[in-house]
Amino acid sequence: MANKKLSELQDIMTRAVSYEEYQETAKAYDELSGAHEWKAKGPSKEYDYRLIRKRVQRMKQARVSGDAAGLMYILHEGLHGNLGNIASSALNQYAKIGTKSLIEEFIQEVCGALDFIYHADENEIDFYEKLSFFEETAQAFGRSCLMLSGGAGLGFFHCGVIKSLVEYNLLPKVISGASAGAIIAALVGTRTDEELLEVMQPKNIQQKFKKWRLWQGFGKDSLLDSSNLENALIELFDLTTFEEAFKKTGRHMTITVSPADLHQHSRLLNAKTSPNAIITQAVRASTAIPILFKPVQLKAKNRAGEIVTYIPNRRFADGSIMADLPFERLARLYGVNHSIVSQTNLIAVPFLARDKRDTTGLVGLTWRYAAKIAKVNSIYAFDILENLISHRAARLAIHKVRSVIDQQYVGDINILPSATFANLKHIASNPSLKSIQELIHNGERATWPQLDLIKRNTLISKTLRRYLTQLKQREARLLTEHDGLRVINS
Secondary structure, X not given: OHHHHHHHHHHHHHHOOOHHHHHHHHHHHHHHHOHHHHHHOOOOOOOOHHHHHHHHHHHXXXXXXXXXXXXXXXXXXXXXXXXXXXXXXXXXXXXXXXXXXXXXXXXXXXXXXXXXXXXXXXXXXXHHHHHHHHHHHHHHHOEEEEEEOOOHHHHHHHHHHHHHHHHOOOOOOEEEEEOHHHHHHHHHHHOOHHHHHHHOOHHHHXXXXXXXXXXXXXXXXXXXXXXXXXXXXXXXXXXXXXXXXXHHHOOEEEEEEEEOOXXXXXXXXXXXXXXXXXXXXXXXXXXXXXXXXXXEOOEEEOOOOOEEEOOOOOOEEOOHHHHOOXXXXXHXXXXXXXXXXXXXXXXXXXXOOOEOOOOOOHHHHHHHHHHHHHHHHHHXXXXXXXXXXXXXXXXXXXXXXXXXXXXXXXXXXXXXXXXXXXXXXXXXXXXXXXXXXXHXXXXXXXXXXXXXXXXXHHHHHHHHHHHHHHHHHHHHHHHHHOOOOOOOOO
């Protein structure tokens, strides 16, 4: 009887028309399945519950006694995103929503401690001591990013993911996009939350992109006409640069592009690496699928505001070929150590789970290492081929295929389209209003089961950076009021 009810609840979650409906049904499922009792019990082999319990107790004692300096010491002592293995994917397999109550208590207690430190009397904790603490702790703790993969016409799936994250105030400040994902990343990076929700309405999207894949026959330079897509991008982004976009939205938006020749690495275009580059051309390059579209020359604004060539003598193409998900470089640029991936890349989707799994079973371990061996051997084979073949075009093709294989397509949290071949019809067809609506709703549905996990994994980081931003704003006012001189309390 219980199994039948659980099956019914699962069906309701699958068909849910809102996150609220999904959330309530998930809670009912956990009550019936026994997951609720599992959450209430602290002990578990999956994480160091003794360590977490001790940290919670110490933070509570320090806060009750009004010891802000003590709280700073406790947090400095070892605060990071996976303390005691609390971020283990194994902990996410027991319940439809939520995790161990002790872990949730720990996260809330950390955020409470940060609030206490921020509001502490500055006769006890000097302003600049607070600022230094939040700067150091935020840097050490890291932050989350959202990565939007390639996927051709499936890219509108990302709009549903973005819509859900914006509606529940969970959209990270760091966003990257490659190929089709570059279009959506650029939308995110150039618009406020209110503007985003407007521009990502199915009718607005369909109007902008209804002609982007019109067949024009076999031309000299490409198989598809790119003019319609380019016109749509110009209408969306005009001549906005990465720096101008950042100043407007405060979002760290990155577009990845791949070189059209050998001996060059993929480029990450953003407000740090290429502030004056024009977003429209960057996105156009990132969507230039090899063979189908010719490579693109990037453009930028010079100091006089004139449009000039950016990176002369180099042309760029589809960003997903070499850097679909640029984990390591985003980590270096923005202190990212946690990734949320909206994944529509057809090479990756069929083989991915919704999250990183800690594989411990014999069968799972065997499959994991077999996959690693197959990948290494494939890369080795392509390296040999590239060295044996002298024809430049053939070497370039082999190099690109090798780059596709030699990538990581898995994030900490993966949001994937429903596993159905019905999605294939969206890849190369002109987007219709119905297909866009389907993809956006699919993106929303796929995000709902991850929202609680995203909130849990990003809450400390968001709290740290919110208070850090407020302190830096206050510092800027102080410097302005005192002609740039640093004010020190006596």
